[in-house]
Amino acid sequence: MISKELLDILACPECKGDLELKGNSGLLCKKCSLIYPIKDGIPVMLKEEAIFYRQEEGKR
Numbered sequence: 001m002i003s004k005e006l007l008d009i010l011a012c013p014e015c016k017g018d019l020e021l022k023g024n025s026g027l028l029c030k031k032c033s034l035i036y037p038i039k040d041g042i043p044v045m046l047k048e049e050a051i052f053y054r055q056e057e058g059k060r
């Protein structure tokens with residue numbers, strides 16, 4: 001599990017923005033719509049490893 005202290009230190013490598021914890025499996029950057037996976041409790045802060053996150057937006 002990622003601690004709040006660690007989450008405060010971590011930032012998106014792309015936009016330096018804040019990250020949001022998505023369960024135990026990843027860290028979401030809302031600006032980039034990318035989820036950085038957490039492997040064995042260690043966040044992988046690499047864009048190559050990140051998963052594209054589809055936000056459900058109702059408006060066009």
Ligand SMILES: [Zn+2]
Pocket residue numbers: 012013014015016017029030031032033
């Ligand atoms: Zn970002």
